[in-house]
Amino acid sequence: MTETAASSSKGRPAKKADRGFFARIALFVRQVIGELKKVVAPTRKELINYTLVVLVFVAIMMLIVSLLDIAFGTGASWVFGGSGATDR
Numbered sequence: 001m002t003e004t005a006a007s008s009s010k011g012r013p014a015k016k017a018d019r020g021f022f023a024r025i026a027l028f029v030r031q032v033i034g035e036l037k038k039v040v041a042p043t044r045k046e047l048i049n050y051t052l053v054v055l056v057f058v059a060i061m062m063l064i065v066s067l068l069d070i071a072f073g074t075g076a077s078w079v080f081g082g083s084g085a086t087d088r
Contacts, residue, residue, distance in 0.1 A: 019027070042050065076082075
């Protein structure tokens with residue numbers, strides 16, 4: 001937590017001895033509520049756009065991981081001379 005976030009409302013850093021356990025919890029809750037008031041929900045258009053970006057990114061990552069899996073599996077088969085898991 002930064003000095004600003006931990007400071008009192010007068011702008012001075014709060015000393016741990018000045019506040020009790022429950023006062024610190026109350027301060028934390030007030031700060032959380034203050035931060036949540038700053039949150040802005042995306043519009044429907046933004047939400048659809050973000051969703052599409054995430055889906056495209058996941059599809060690309062699946063393709064990359066699949067290609068690497070095939071490449072490493074083929075390389076391991078070539079190095080160790082096996083034709084599959086049923087080879088004994």
